Amino acid sequence: MQNPSDSDALIAVIGGGPAGLLAAQRLAEAGHRVVVYEAQATVGRKFLVAGHGGFNLTNAEPLPDFAARYASHSRRFQQLLGHFSPADLRQWTTDLGIATYVGTSGRVFPMAEHKPAQLLRAWVARLGQLGVEIRTRHRWLGFAGATGLRIQDETTGDEITIHPAATVLALGGASWSKTGSDGRWTTALAQIGVQCIPFQPSNCGAEIAWSAFFREKVQRTPLKNIALSCGPHTVRGELMLTEYGIEGTPVYALTPFIREALGQSPTAQLLLNLKPDLAPAALQERLAQRRSGTSWASFLASTLRLGPPIPTLLREVGPPALPPEPTELGHLLTHLPLPVSGLRPLEEAISTAGGVAWSEVDEHLMLQRRPGTFVAGEMLDWEAPTGGYLLQGCFSTGAWAAHGVTRWLQDYRNTA
Ligand SMILES: Cc1cc2nc3c(=O)[nH]c(=O)nc-3n(C[C@H](O)[C@H](O)[C@H](O)COP(=O)(O)OP(=O)(O)OC[C@H]3O[C@@H](n4cnc5c(N)ncnc54)[C@H](O)[C@@H]3O)c2cc1C
Known part of the structure; x- marks a missing residue:
C-alpha cells in the first residue's frame, strides 16, 4: 500500500459502473487522486443497458418506504439513503445538465430528450474535469500480498501490481456478462477468506411448462392491470405471457418469494387475479348475468373485458370445464393458479441477489479482512425490485464507500 499519509496518494476504483464512477467522483471532489480500472473497453455498459429499458434512475417515494424496498437490509439502506438520497441523485443528474421528471408510481426518469449515452458522456467529462483517470481494458486479477492489486492490461497482456492508498471495489453482480458484470471476482475475494453468498437471479422472468398448444397460440401477450400473488405477497401491474412462462414488473418484484418457495418445493404456486379492481360480490353479480346459449368466451370478453388470450389461459391452467x-x-378468475417451475437463468436477470456478505464489511463498507479496501454497488449481497431502487442502491453505496475512504485516510493520517 502507498503510504496513506501522502497527500497525493492514489485511490484505485475497480469497476466503472454507476457505483464505481460515483465513488470516483466523490473521492475526486474530496481532493483525492483517483484512477478507475475497468476491464471493458468502455465504462458504464450496464448503465447504458438500463437506459434502453426506460432508464428509471430512482424513485420519488418517501425515504422510509424507499428503504423498505431493500427488505432485510432496510435499516442499513436507511442510513445509506440518508447520505446520498434520491433527491441527491436527481440533483447530481441536474448538475450534469440532464433534467428529470417523476413518472407513474414515483419512478424518476431523465427527460425524454436526454439519451442515456448523453448522461454517461456528461458524467465521464465531469470526471475528466475533476482529474479522475479512467483506464479501460484494465482487469483486476486479485490481491498481491497485504497491500497490492494485480492489474492486467488486456490490450498488451502485461500485468502490473499497484499499491494504492485505498481501494473501492465496485465490480457489479453476475448477470448480463457481456456488459462486464461476470461475477468472476468472487474467486479473488474467496482467496483472502471473504465470504460471498452465491449469486441468484433477481428481477427476472419465471418459467411455466406451458403446453405446446398454448405456446403456439399465445406466444407473447400482455395481461394489463392484473394482480399476482406469491403466498401473502401481492403485486399489481402488467404481466407478460411468454413462450417460457411469465415476466413483467409483478413477476420481478416477486422473485425473492418465488425463489424461497422453490427452495421448499419443486413448484411455486402463484395466484393470478384477472379482476383486482372488482369486488368479489360485483364480479359474481356480473357473472350471473350470462344467458344460456352465450359462450363463456364471448361472455367474458363482452362483460368483463377478458378476451383472448384469457379463455386459452383458463383452459391451460384451470379445470377441464369452467365452473357454471x-x-x-x-374465485377462479381471481385466484388462477400459475405453477412456476423455476426462475430464468442468472445471465438474463436484471439484477442479482448474493455477493459479498454484509458481515464481511464494517459500517463504512470496508472489508474487515483488508483494511483500506471498500466495496460498493451490486457486488454486495442485497436485492431490490425494479422502480429505480437498483441504481439508487448502487449510487448510495458508492457515495458511502467514498466517504468511508476519506474518513479512513484521515484517521490513518491522524494516527501516523
Ligand atoms: C436490462 C437491464 C435493465 C435495467 N434497468 C434498470 C433501471 O431502469 N433502473 C435501475 O435502477 N436499475 C436498472 N438495472 C440495474 C442496474 O443497471 C445495475 O444495478 C447497475 O448497473 C449495477 O451497478 P454497479 O456499478 O454495481 O455494477 P455494474 O454496472 O455491473 O458495473 C460493474 C463494472 O465492473 C467491471 N468489472 C467487473 N469485473 C472487473 C474486473 N475484474 N476488473 C475491472 N473491472 C471489472 C465491469 O466491466 C463493469 O463495468 C438494469 C439492469 C439490466 C441488466
Missing part, C-alpha cells in the same frame, strides 16, 4: 356457478367461477 358464479361464485366458483369468480
Whole structure:
C-alpha cells in the first residue's frame, strides 16, 4: 500500500459502473487522486443497458418506504439513503445538465430528450474535469500480498501490481456478462477468506411448462392491470405471457418469494387475479348475468373485458370445464393458479441477489479482512425490485464507500 499519509496518494476504483464512477467522483471532489480500472473497453455498459429499458434512475417515494424496498437490509439502506438520497441523485443528474421528471408510481426518469449515452458522456467529462483517470481494458486479477492489486492490461497482456492508498471495489453482480458484470471476482475475494453468498437471479422472468398448444397460440401477450400473488405477497401491474412462462414488473418484484418457495418445493404456486379492481360480490353479480346459449368466451370478453388470450389461459391452467356457478367461477378468475417451475437463468436477470456478505464489511463498507479496501454497488449481497431502487442502491453505496475512504485516510493520517 502507498503510504496513506501522502497527500497525493492514489485511490484505485475497480469497476466503472454507476457505483464505481460515483465513488470516483466523490473521492475526486474530496481532493483525492483517483484512477478507475475497468476491464471493458468502455465504462458504464450496464448503465447504458438500463437506459434502453426506460432508464428509471430512482424513485420519488418517501425515504422510509424507499428503504423498505431493500427488505432485510432496510435499516442499513436507511442510513445509506440518508447520505446520498434520491433527491441527491436527481440533483447530481441536474448538475450534469440532464433534467428529470417523476413518472407513474414515483419512478424518476431523465427527460425524454436526454439519451442515456448523453448522461454517461456528461458524467465521464465531469470526471475528466475533476482529474479522475479512467483506464479501460484494465482487469483486476486479485490481491498481491497485504497491500497490492494485480492489474492486467488486456490490450498488451502485461500485468502490473499497484499499491494504492485505498481501494473501492465496485465490480457489479453476475448477470448480463457481456456488459462486464461476470461475477468472476468472487474467486479473488474467496482467496483472502471473504465470504460471498452465491449469486441468484433477481428481477427476472419465471418459467411455466406451458403446453405446446398454448405456446403456439399465445406466444407473447400482455395481461394489463392484473394482480399476482406469491403466498401473502401481492403485486399489481402488467404481466407478460411468454413462450417460457411469465415476466413483467409483478413477476420481478416477486422473485425473492418465488425463489424461497422453490427452495421448499419443486413448484411455486402463484395466484393470478384477472379482476383486482372488482369486488368479489360485483364480479359474481356480473357473472350471473350470462344467458344460456352465450359462450363463456364471448361472455367474458363482452362483460368483463377478458378476451383472448384469457379463455386459452383458463383452459391451460384451470379445470377441464369452467365452473357454471358464479361464485366458483369468480374465485377462479381471481385466484388462477400459475405453477412456476423455476426462475430464468442468472445471465438474463436484471439484477442479482448474493455477493459479498454484509458481515464481511464494517459500517463504512470496508472489508474487515483488508483494511483500506471498500466495496460498493451490486457486488454486495442485497436485492431490490425494479422502480429505480437498483441504481439508487448502487449510487448510495458508492457515495458511502467514498466517504468511508476519506474518513479512513484521515484517521490513518491522524494516527501516523
Ligand atoms: C436490462 C437491464 C435493465 C435495467 N434497468 C434498470 C433501471 O431502469 N433502473 C435501475 O435502477 N436499475 C436498472 N438495472 C440495474 C442496474 O443497471 C445495475 O444495478 C447497475 O448497473 C449495477 O451497478 P454497479 O456499478 O454495481 O455494477 P455494474 O454496472 O455491473 O458495473 C460493474 C463494472 O465492473 C467491471 N468489472 C467487473 N469485473 C472487473 C474486473 N475484474 N476488473 C475491472 N473491472 C471489472 C465491469 O466491466 C463493469 O463495468 C438494469 C439492469 C439490466 C441488466
